[in-house]
Amino acid sequence: AAASLIRAGGTVVFPTETVYGLGADAMNPAAIKKIFAAKGRPDDNPLIVHIAAVDEVKPLVANIPAKAEMLMQVFWPGPLTIIMEKAAIIPTEVTGGLNTVGVRFPDHPIAQAFIKMAGCPIAAPSANRSGRPSPTQGKHVLEDLDGRVDGIILSSDAELGLESTVIDLTVEPPVVLRPGDITLAALREVLGDVAVSANVTENVVPEKVSSPGMKYTHYSPKGELVVVTGSPEEIREKISKALAHYKGKPMSLGVLASDETMDFYREGFVISLGSQKDPKEMAKNLFSRLRTFDELGVEKIFAEDIPLNNETLAVINRLYKAAGYVFI
């Protein structure tokens, strides 16, 4: 039924291993426009094209770079989006007017069956209203898009919880535009030199953020989110002080802590992101925890900073964006 909706030019939400996607026929401009309308997404933000077999990439791109072949062999199906020069048949609505296209072969049995049965490549952004945390559970999709799309395939919670790594192969050396579960170290093992977009590197070091306080609306919970930096002791002290400051005021408070630190806090809604020793668990939980604070009506959220390393880069990137790069 979902595949027929796609063939009829409709929109369907489907599960992937990263987050839920909001799909439409990538070759049908009218269907693509419905994606942007349902999400409230600016139409110059390009969509990823999803396929269900490696050989389906060929008609979508002008040429397949040797480095793309290497990445596909190692990481597909999986959470890696590869940007290449687009073929003329891809509508500009999909690529936001760019002459490149991002392609991904998701590692999820339902996504693969759905794409195969639809019989066309599926353009799909994450299935959230623009600016909201990406949906990792069926209930998040219903919250954001029920009544705004033609179909929804509900499944179990997303295994990874953060969107795919995006790598641009149209430049040399290749550049990671968005970090994800496939880490820089893993990409460098295959490709050698790989650069990282300045947007990512500069903005994961609080002292270096170019415009602190700048309010992005990416991934944001409804409450005001700030990231609390410093040594573990400093973080605890700053948060405890802040909680004490608001005590007795009509303000609903939250703390995004870890398994190791959550018992320390005595006020507000204290939620663990997972164990500090398990970056994959933190990545899987981040977006759903941000939505949990919304469900609880939390107005001010203090998130403990996360130490930066190869495995935590992606979750830090999303946490800082969600906080609009506001640090205390």
Ligand code: TXA
């Ligand atoms: O895991 C994922 O990638 C999920 C699932 C559904 O596959 N999709 C997803 O799509 O996160 P979206 O639209 O929320 O994020 C796609 C990102 C955007 O930041 C977009 O700007 C970038 O990829 N992107 C897509 N095509 C691009 C291109 N041709 N050049 C540069 N950036 C591109």
Ligand code: MG
């Ligand atoms: Mg998105």
